[in-house]
Amino acid sequence: AQSVTQLDSHVSVSEGTPVLLRCNYSSSYSPSLFWYVQHPNKGLQLLLKYTSAATLVKGINGFEAEFKKSETSFHLTKPSAHMSDAAEYFCVVSERMFSGGYNKLIFGAGTRLAVHP
Amino acid sequence: DTGVSQDPRHKITKRGQNVTFRCDPISEHNRLYWYRQTLGQGPEFLTYFQNEAQLEKSRLLSDRFSAERPKGSFSTLEIQRTEQGDSAMYLCASSLVGRGLTSGANVLTFGAGSRLTVL
Numbered sequence A: 001a002q003s004v005t006q007l008d009s010h011v012s013v014s015e016g017t018p019v020l021l022r023c024n025y026s027s028s029y030s031p032s033l034f035w036y037v038q039h040p041n042k043g044l045q046l047l048l049k050y051t052s053a054a055t056l057v058k059g060i061n062g063f064e065a066e067f068k069k070s071e072t073s074f075h076l077t078k079p080s081a082h083m084s085d086a087a088e089y090f091c092v093v094s095e096r097m098f099s100g101g102y103n104k105l106i107f108g109a110g111t112r113l114a115v116h117p
Numbered sequence B: 001d002t003g004v005s006q007d008p009r010h011k012i013t014k015r016g017q018n019v020t021f022r023c024d025p026i027s028e029h030n031r032l033y034w035y036r037q038t039l040g041q042g043p044e045f046l047t048y049f050q051n052e053a054q055l056e057k058s059r060l061l062s063d064r065f066s067a068e069r070p071k072g073s074f075s076t077l078e079i080q081r082t083e084q085g086d087s088a089m090y091l092c093a094s095s096l097v098g099r100g101l102t103s104g105a106n107v108l109t110f111g112a113g114s115r116l117t118v119l
Helices: none
Strands: A003-006 A010-014 A019-021 A023-026 A031-038 A045-050 A056-058 A064-068 A073-078 A087-095 A111-116 B005-007 B010-013 B019-024 B031-037 B044-050 B053-057 B065-068 B075-079 B088-095 B114-118
Touching: A003 A087, A010 A019, A019 A111, A023 A031, A023 A087, A031 A064, A031 A073, A045 A056, A045 A064, A045 A073, A073 A087, B005 B088, B010 B019, B019 B088, B019 B114, B031 B075, B044 B065, B075 B088
Parallel strands: A010 A111, B010 B114
Antiparallel strands: A003 A023, A019 A073, A023 A073, A031 A045, A031 A087, A056 A064, A064 A073, A087 A111, B005 B019, B019 B075, B031 B044, B031 B088, B044 B053, B065 B075, B088 B114
């Protein structure tokens, strides 16, 4: 069964410092992994996705994530935080099925990122 | 605006009343999904449609819940005899899948959600 664990419910950083949001996943088959961001009163927005191509995935707004199969991790990073990055971030797993069909997205519980001046 | 639209954005109702939410997906998308998000949690899958066919329902979707997508375009999610435990954000998303498209990615575009408060 698929599952996602976001290791921190809250992360607080100063503007201009690096961001690290941690995610571990469990999947029986070849997973697709995503990071979504949710700003207040706005819909979930895709930051980046991993689908078995390059293990280092670059997303929007300077975010990137590295797929590490040996560690079953997909941590999200950004070199320098901006005030506008303050939001809720969700790590998501979806399994690829050989028979096709919809692979449910399984969301983590979320990490709330606070950015201080 | 060509994104996913949801209506209403907020609904306050009394326990026992029926409520209906509407979702208008991106017009060329053939799949439509409903998720539920409670406070402090990530979204949980409820159901999805491919065109007008409802292909999967979660065990979270009790018999008080019904979803339709009659013409393969917009969708409605109705909750009958609401309970306080139904209070949540109901999210709709859509995607385009099919032959020739990149497989495995299945990127969903989400609406802003409909927040339900049951008193």
